[in-house]
Amino acid sequence: MRKYILFSLLLAGTVVPAAAQQKGHLSGSIETNNIYYVDDSGLDGTDAVNPDDKFGSNSYLKLDYTQGKFSAGVQLEGYLPALQGYDIGVYGDKRVLLGVKYAAWQDDDFSFRAGDIFEQFGSGLVFRSYEDRTLGFNNSIEGVYASYHYKDYVNVKALYGRPRLYTDYADSWVRGADLSLSLARLAGWNDGLLDLEGSYVNRYQSLELDGMPSIARPNVDMYSGRLNLGWKGFNANVEYVAKGKDVSPVVLNEAVKGHAFMAEAGYSNRGFSALLTYRELKHMNTQLSLTGDGTGNVLNYLPALTRQYTYMLANLNPYQVQGDGERGGQFDAYYSWRDRDDRSKYWNVHFNASLYYSDKAVTQKSRLLWRDINGDIERQWNKQLKTTFLVSIQEWSPSHGLDERTYASNIFVLDGLYKFDRKKSLRVELQYLYSKYEQDNNEKDWVAALAEFNLAPRWSFTLSDMWSLENEIHYYNGSVSYTRKNTRIQLSYGRNRAGYVCSGGVCRYTPAYTGAGLTITSSF
Secondary structure (H helix, E strand, C coil): CHHHHHHHHHHHHHHHHHHHCCCCEEEEEEEEEEEEECCCHHHCCCCECCCCCCEEEEEEEEEEEEECCEEEEEEEEEECCCCCCCHHHHHCCCCEEEEEEEEEEECCCEEEEEEEECEEECCCCCEEECEECCCCEECCEEEEEEEEEECCCEEEEEEEEEEEECCEECCCEEEEEEEEEEHHHHCCCCCEEEEEEEEEEEEECCCCCCCCCCCCCCEEEEEEEEEEEEECCEEEEEEEEEEEEECCCCCCCCCEEEEEEEEEEEEEECCEEEEEEEEEEECCCCCCCCCCCCCCCCCCCCCCCCCCCCCCCCCCCCCCCCCCCEEEEEEEEEEEEECCCCCCCEEEEEEEEEEEEECHHHHCCCCEEEEEEEEEEEEECCCCEEEEEEEEEEEECCCCCCCCCCEEEEEEEEEEEEECCCCEEEEEEEEEEEECCCCCCCCCCEEEEEEEEEECCCEEEEEEEEEECCCCCEEEEEEEEEEECCEEEEEEEEEECCEEEEECCEEEEECEEEEEEEEEEEEC
């Protein structure tokens, strides 16, 4: 704590005099998410929470100062206490903390940063440190970082430090380096892209720490090799990762090696674009600490490479990545065209399919983990009316491939937006989910509806309901928001179903609850 106080004093000593001299620029943001939990007998029999402390709050104050090539910043975080469903409230033991602090210097070719570092090597398969407040996630590296960029040919970056684990820091150390070499620029080929890249990441953890598994090794090394190609409308990427022996949650009494392979190929031209992705993972769940727990205890980035939905029923059972053994991919295609006589009218057609299977070394035989075949058609009829119709056929394994049982859902969504004038608009969603679940599942068919009325640029009003036709539980929600300049205030009340909340393909589980919410965001 003393070093945090010293850092803040040094930063204040730099910022305040500079601000007084009207040099540099100070910016910041405030975000607070608050829920008052209400006892609800209508959720009896579900995975509902009734916390002793009826109030939860996740809040953030961020300040950044820049002056020429120098920048510095801090982020104060408060969990008073943490909202239900966030691991930071289960495994973190601090209510208020200085979550981020840094000082950095950057010119055209060289950069240096000391403090908390956010960085990613390649696609993140070996390393990604980032913050996602929706997930309650921050695995930044407290240490030093440097990068060097030579013309358009070479980019090198390296870091060293200890990772943040919830409200404290892990008992491990991470070091790594990344190199990107532009072969196209070296050869004088300016019409395309040809990059050769590689990364090295090491996690060190002392074997003398309490709670370390007997099969653990102090050092775990990961290597990544990547090739990126782009020419005209075509692009392709290939990455292979080799991981040294590490403790795996699915293999007992033995440390095992891991690997990952990912390949992408895409094409875009005029109104058409398509992307095909394949990925294979085996023992690639890399923890920040072998003595830590929870979804935030992760060093690398393994998102679900599936379509990410915003519709309630389409996102009822999102895919959960099986980092210790999965293979599969997705295909995504999009086409758009406009009416020649009236450019305000257009069609957008989108098709997507994803398919994943388990690794037989983990589940005895390779079994279906996830399948989603979906498509939607968006039509702008005129300047006032736009409609979207979506169909999604999903099938997934509730046991993550441990047995042959799968569940299937057929989801239909009709989304309509009507603009009365430049300020007033109404959006309505109607959704239906038809399912042939086995008898031991009591949810089966679902219906959902949403109405959103906007009075731009200030007010927005939303009402929604999602209910199970099998057990007749309604998950209703209502909210009103007000926006003025850079400040937004939202009040809400409703009942929330137990399930997964996802952001960027990464998910956290949240229990069911009923409550009133207040969210305030502001920036300056």
